[in-house]
Amino acid sequence: MSEAGVAKKFMFVNRTAPYGSVYALESLEVVLISAAFDQDVALVFIEDGVYQLKKGQQTKGIETKNFSPTYRALEGYDVEKLYVESESLAARGLSEADLIVDVQVLPSTELGRLMDEQDVVLSF
Amino acid sequence: MKFGILVNEGPYQHQASDSAYLFCKAALAKGHAVHRVFFYHDGVNNSTRLTEPPQDDRNIVARWSKLAADHGVDLVVCVAAALRRGIRDENLAPGFRISGLGQLVETGIQSDRLVVFGD
Numbered sequence: 001m002s003e004a005g006v007a008k009k010f011m012f013v014n015r016t017a018p019y020g021s022v023y024a025l026e027s028l029e030v031v032l033i034s035a036a037f038d039q040d041v042a043l044v045f046i047e048d049g050v051y052q053l054k055k056g057q058q059t060k061g062i063e064t065k066n067f068s069p070t071y072r073a074l075e076g077y078d079v080e081k082l083y084v085e086s087e088s089l090a091a092r093g094l095s096e097a098d099l100i101v102d103v104q105v106l107p108s109t110e111l112g113r114l115m116d117e118q119d120v121v122l123s124f
Numbered sequence: 125m126k127f128g129i130l131v132n133e134g135p136y137q138h139q140a141s142d143s144a145y146l147f148c149k150a151a152l153a154k155g156h157a158v159h160r161v162f163f164y165h166d167g168v169n170n171s172t173r174l175t176e177p178p179q180d181d182r183n184i185v186a187r188w189s190k191l192a193a194d195h196g197v198d199l200v201v202c203v204a205a206a207l208r209r210g211i212r213d214e215n216l217a218p219g220f221r222i223s224g225l226g227q228l229v230e231t232g233i234q235s236d237r238l239v240v241f242g243d
Contacts, residue, residue, distance in 0.1 A: 006233050023132075023243075026165055026205060033225040039233070120232040122130065123240055124165075 008119035009040045014049035015123060018068065019059065024052050025067055027124035032070075035077035042081035042118070043074075044111055045103070050088045053099040071101050085111055126157045128235030130228065132242025134166035135184035136177070141170050144241040145187055152195050159235045160198040161188070162228045163220075165242070168206040171199070173217040185217045192219025200227045 012031050016023045034041050045053060052068070059066040074082070082103040089095060089105065096105055106114075115121055129148060133140035148158050163170050175185040192199050199220045201211060206222055213222060232238045 008233055010229075010232060022165060029204065030164075030225055030228060034229050034232075037226065037229045037233070039229065120238045121240075122232075122238070124132070124242075 007038055007040055009117065010034045010120045011042045011044060011115060011118040013044045013046065013121060013123040014052055015047045017048040018052045018057065019062060019064055023124040028067065028070055030122065031079060032077060035079050041079045042083065043079065044083045046085040046088050050084055050092060050094060053101060053103065055098055055100050068100055083111060083114065125236045126159050127151055128159050128231035128238040129161040130238060130240045131161060131163050131167040131170060132165045132240065134169035140241040141167065141184055145191065147239065148191060148197065158197045160200055160227065160231045162231055163201045164205055164228065168201050168209055168211050171201045171217055171220040172211055172215050174215050189217050189219040
């Protein structure tokens with residue numbers, strides 16, 4: 001149980017590309033803290049957010065840290081609910097095989113239902 | 125109802141901080157409680173006392189400080205995001221305090237609603 005003695009359902013909605021803005025990196029930091037607080041954490045990747053999970057990220061040229069390996073470490077924090085919107089993948093010519101972690105690919109209607117079940121939805 | 129607020133954008137550049145402030149004012153006026161306002165990403169720039177807008181513009185930082193003074197709203201700035209952007213205790217405006225992301229998660233747990241203001 002958390003310090004506050006309550007476990008809520010936290011959902012993180014990741015909408016932005018991994019580089020170009022700091023949202024993705026700093027979102028991941030909140031995810032890890034939420035997990036440390038023993039909350040019920042789920043991650044959703046929609047729109048350009050699906051690029052956060054793309055295999056083969058090379059960031060040397062932009063002198064920015066490649067933080068994509070962190071997604072693979074989430075399992076160790078018991079963060080295992082990762083959802084990717086099928087429409088966003090398809091619109092970008094990507095498939096599940098392009099992603100660095102195991103995810104559940106769901107249509108937006110299903111994701112909407114999941115969001116409805118959450119206590120806290122944070123969108124970055 | 126008890127609200128938690130998350131501000132993800134800097135002042136003047138983006139409307140998020142204005143909207144969050146006006147939301148807090150309206151909620152308090154209706155008798156609701158604002159448990160905490162947490163500043164993250166460029167939102168941490170809302171907390172610097174070095175801000176000096178032109179005379180004919182609103183003073184976003186001073187407005188937040190007044191909200192804290194008048195209503196006891198807890199204004200918390202993320203330490204990692206703040207240090208990245210040169211925000212430290214010595215240039216913090218009144219009413220703000222620097223702490224960790226755990227304070228955001230705790231607000232999510234303790235509030236009835238966590239409202240996010242950002243892009």
